[in-house]
Each structure stands twice: as structure tokens, then as C-alpha cells.
Amino acid sequence: MKRFVLFIPSLLAVFPSLFIFFKNKDVIDIPFYIILFLLFGIGTTLFLCLLIFKFFIKNDSIAVVMSVIAVLAVFYYGYFYEIIITGFGNFSLNRHIEVILIWSGCMISLWFLAWRIKKNADFLCKIICIFTMVLFTVFLIFIAVDNVQKILSKNSKIISMENAEEAFSLDYVNSFLGYAPDVYYIVPDGYENASVLEKFFGYDNREFFSHLEQKGFVIIKNSESNYPNTLFSMPATLNMEYMDKLIADPSLDSLLVRKKIFEKSNVSDLFENFGYQYVAIASDNTSFSGDEADVRFGPNLLFRLFIKPTIFDPFSRRFRSRILNAFNSFNEASALSSPKFVLAHIIAPHDPYVFGPNGERIGINTGAAHSENDMKLYLGQLKFVNKELERAIDVILKNSIRPPIIIIQSDHGVSLPDSYGAENVQDARLKNLSAFLLPKKAENLPSSNINTFRFIFDYYFGTSFGLLENKKK
Numbered sequence: 001m002k003r004f005v006l007f008i009p010s011l012l013a014v015f016p017s018l019f020i021f022f023k024n025k026d027v028i029d030i031p032f033y034i035i036l037f038l039l040f041g042i043g044t045t046l047f048l049c050l051l052i053f054k055f056f057i058k059n060d061s062i063a064v065v066m067s068v069i070a071v072l073a074v075f076y077y078g079y080f081y082e083i084i085i086t087g088f089g090n091f092s093l094n095r096h097i098e099v100i101l102i103w104s105g106c107m108i109s110l111w112f113l114a115w116r117i118k119k120n121a122d123f124l125c126k127i128i129c130i131f132t133m134v135l136f137t138v139f140l141i142f143i144a145v146d147n148v149q150k151i152l153s154k155n156s157k158i159i160s161m162e163n164a165e166e167a168f169s170l171d172y173v174n175s176f177l178g179y180a181p182d183v184y185y186i187v188p189d190g191y192e193n194a195s196v197l198e199k200f201f202g203y204d205n206r207e208f209f210s211h212l213e214q215k216g217f218v219i220i221k222n223s224e225s226n227y228p229n230t231l232f233s234m235p236a237t238l239n240m241e242y243m244d245k246l247i248a249d250p251s252l253d254s255l256l257v258r259k260k261i262f263e264k265s266n267v268s269d270l271f272e273n274f275g276y277q278y279v280a281i282a283s284d285n286t287s288f289s290g291d292e293a294d295v296r297f298g299p300n301l302l303f304r305l306f307i308k309p310t311i312f313d314p315f316s317r318r319f320r321s322r323i324l325n326a327f328n329s330f331n332e333a334s335a336l337s338s339p340k341f342v343l344a345h346i347i348a349p350h351d352p353y354v355f356g357p358n359g360e361r362i363g364i365n366t367g368a369a370h371s372e373n374d375m376k377l378y379l380g381q382l383k384f385v386n387k388e389l390e391r392a393i394d395v396i397l398k399n400s401i402r403p404p405i406i407i408i409q410s411d412h413g414v415s416l417p418d419s420y421g422a423e424n425v426q427d428a429r430l431k432n433l434s435a436f437l438l439p440k441k442a443e444n445l446p447s448s449n450i451n452t453f454r455f456i457f458d459y460y461f462g463t464s465f466g467l468l469e470n471k472k473k
């Protein structure tokens with residue numbers, strides 16, 4: 001027991017990363033030995049720190065208690081932050097600073113308290129020891145139950161387009177345009193339709209639209225998405241079919257299955273059959289990581305695993321950098337050899353709001369409360385996204401030897417505050433941005449996301465999927 005106690009700070013320090021890894025292990029494409037190696041590094045470093053600390057304090061129990069508090073302060077800040085923002089509504093700007101101050105205050109008080117009652121350090125140490133053992137036992141049960149559930153639920157039945165199974169030859173494509181165009185599908189997550197921006201935000205998005213139109217884009221005025229959430233909308237669009245058809249058995253529906261058919265879809269399969277490379281630009285690994293693509297640009301998963309729960313996270317600027325990196329990826333992505341299908345999922349103007357209209361820092365603001373202030377922040381971020389989109393389009397066009405197909409289409413709109421009335425809220429959430437740049441002028445562009453690729457394949461690649469009725473779920 002005495003010896004075991006010395007390992008407690010190390011065990012508690014590696015726990016958050018270990019937990020996140022197992023919770024997301026199906027979507028994380030990092031070998032477990034790399035995780036173990038890094039965790040071992042963190043654990044050993046902490047153990048050595050504890051030995052040095054113990055040498056000066058000359059009391060095992062006090063050294064352990066003080067170290068545990070320090071570990072709590074550094075490695076568990078993320079959980080405290082989550083509790084604060086979900087439990088206390090929406091803080092204003094620089095919320096992290098306020099939360100860090102409260103958290104540091106608590107931890108320093110705890111340190112003093114522990115120092116004052118050092119006579120009881122042995123007792124405290126025992127409690128921490130029991131707590132750690134319970135924590136790891138529950139964790140092991142969690143992993144066991146999770147694995148049993150996976151085995152029981154087996155694989156879900158996901159239909160695939162019959163056409164996707166036969167490979168099309170590139171000649172087929174060539175017969176219409178004379179070349180195989182690069183296809184860019186750019187999804188600015190939660191980008192609202194111009195009519196809603198005008199009506200409820202008092203904002204005229206004309207400047208952005210005229211920039212797009214100058215480049216040859218056609219903007220679909222009354223465009224609509226079919227689902228109000230990313231992980232319904234995107235799989236449906238990219239598999240060209242409604243979700244109830246894609247996942248026939250509702251009991252097999254899960255976040256994981258929906259993510260799977262977003263990562264690798266009928267659309268990406270069809271393009272691969274056409275001889276295209278599949279290029280993914282990801283910006284948050286929760287909804288789309290791009291791991292199934294031939295070439296991937298996106299945030300580092302290891303970073304998320306090890307930094308997210310810690311107090312270093314607010315300083316990592318990951319919310320800003322993941323979006324800036326995604327937009328910058330168009331430089332490299334558009335320079336890759338043709339033909340290619342580039343799927344870019346950019347988690348903006350969706351919250352958290354981290355950019356002002358010119359990209360300036362405004363802190364990290366979650367839009368959970370859907371308040372009037374969130375609307376202002378949303379609009380600011382949208383204006384910045386406009387600028388970045390314009391820049392991305394310029395880069396793509398500059399790097400394209402032959403005219404590409406570029407579609408900018410959001411997966412859904414924004415959430416208005418409840419005070420706007422249920423009907424308006426629902427309506428706004430299902431309206432979206434939809435803009436097409438097409439090599440040869442096409443008529444009757446689809447206004448519903450479900451038909452985007454049915455239209456593109458039928459018109460440019462000679463398939464005969466036909467269009468589906470526009471349904472909103």
C-alpha cells in the first residue's frame with residue numbers, strides 16, 4: 001500500500017487521456033502503443049517530480065496529497081470548464097480567463113487546506129487511494145461493457161447505390177466535358193441562408209455573393225438542407241439518400257455509424273471508381289476526421305487526446321488554428337494531381353465563436369444559449385468565413401488547370417434564440433447556403449442538399465440517379 005500510494009499522482013494524471021482514448025477509440029486512428037508510450041512518459045515524469053518533492057518534504061503522505069492537488073489543477077481543468085459552461089449558461093468574452101481564475105483559487109485554497117491539516121495526511125492519502133482504485137475499476141467495467149455491446153450490435157446494414165459497385169471508366173466522364181473535372185465540396189458548417197441573415201440578423205450578404213457570382217458561381221436562393229444536424233445532414237447528402245433508407249434498422253443507428261458513412265460515402269466511393277483521389281480537409285475530429293481519404297488535412301488527434309482536458313488547452317488556440325489550417329489546406333489540396341474529389345468540412349461559422357469579422361481574437365464563446373449576443377458573434381464569424389472562402393476559391397481557381405466543379409454548401413443553418421418562435425427557429429435551422437460553380441452552365445440546379453450529388457453525377461458523369469423529393473426531417 002505504502003509503495004502503491006506513490007504511483008497515485010501518475011495514475012490520476014494519465015487517466016483523462018486514457019479515458020478520452022477509449023471513449024473515441026473507434027474513430028481514433030492512432031496505435032495504442034503510441035498512446036501507452038506517451039502516457040508512460042507523463043506518468044514517469046510525474047513520479048520523478050514526486051520523488052524530488054518527497055525528498056524536500058520528507059513525508060510521503062503530504063507529498064502525495066500535495067501532488068494530487070497539483071495534478072488535479074493541471075490535468076482536470078477541462079472537466080471543471082465543461083461543468084461551469086454547461087451548468088452556468090453562457091459566459092461573456094474570455095470566459096476561459098474567468099474559469100481559470102476560479103479554478104486556480106479553488107486549487108490554491110485546497111493546497112493551503114492540505115498543508116494546514118497535514119497531521120491527517122495519512123488519512124487523506126488513504127481516501128485518495130480508495131478513490132483512485134474505484135475510478136480505475138469503474139473505468140475497466142466501462143470498457144468491458146462497451147466491448148460487449150459492440151459485439152452484440154454487430155455491423156449495421158447500410159445500403160449502397162447499386163451503381164457504386166461497378167467501376168465507371170474515365171472515358172465515360174470524358175464524353176461530356178472532354179476532361180474529368182476536379183470536384184470540390186466545401187461545407188461551412190451551420191452557414192445560414194441569405195434570407196434568414198437579412199430577416200433576423202439585419203445583414204445583407206450581397207457583397208460575398210457578388211464576389212462569388214463574379215467568379216461564375218450560381219447561388220441557389222431558397223436552398224434547404226434536409227436535417228438540422230451535421231451527422232444526419234452530411235451522411236444523407238454524401239450518400240444521396242435519406243437516413244431512414246441508409247440505416248434501415250433504427251436500432252442500429254448510432255453516432256458512430258452515421259460518422260462512418262460520412263467519412264466513406266457512396267459519393268466518395270463513386271469518385272474513387274471514376275479514378276479520382278479522395279482528398280479530405282477536416283477541422284474537427286468529432287464529426288469528420290477524413291481518415292478514410294487518400295490524402296487528409298486536419299487537426300492532430302494526439303494533441304486533442306493529451307491537451308484537451310488540461311489547463312494548457314485554452315492557451316493552445318486550437319479552435320482558431322483548426323479553422324485557419326483548414327482554409328490554408330486549399331493551397332496544398334488544390335495543387336494535388338487531378339482528378340480529385342476534395343471534401344472540406346469546416347466547423348465555422350458554427351460555434352464556438354473565436355473570430356471577429358476580420359479574424360481578430362474574441363476569446364472562446366460557445367453558442368449554447370442561442371442568445372442575441374450569440375447572434376452578433378455568429379455574424380462576426382460568418383463575415384470572417386466569407387473572406388476565407390473567397391481566398392480559398394481564388395487559390396483553387398489559380399491552381400486548376402481545367403475548370404473545376406466547386407460547390408459551397410452548408411449542412412444546415414443557425415439556431416435562433418427560442419424567443420423567435422418555434423416555427424422561425426426550425427425554419428432557419430433548415431435553410432442553408434448553396435452555391436455552385438460549374439464548368440458548363442447547367443439549368444435547374446437542385447435546391448435541396450439530398451439532390452446535390454445526384455444532380456452532379458447525372459449531369460456531368462452520365463449516371464441516372466434522378467432527383468429525390470425534397471423532405472425535411
Ligand SMILES: [Zn+2]
Binds near residue numbers: 189190230350411412
Ligand atoms: Zn453542422
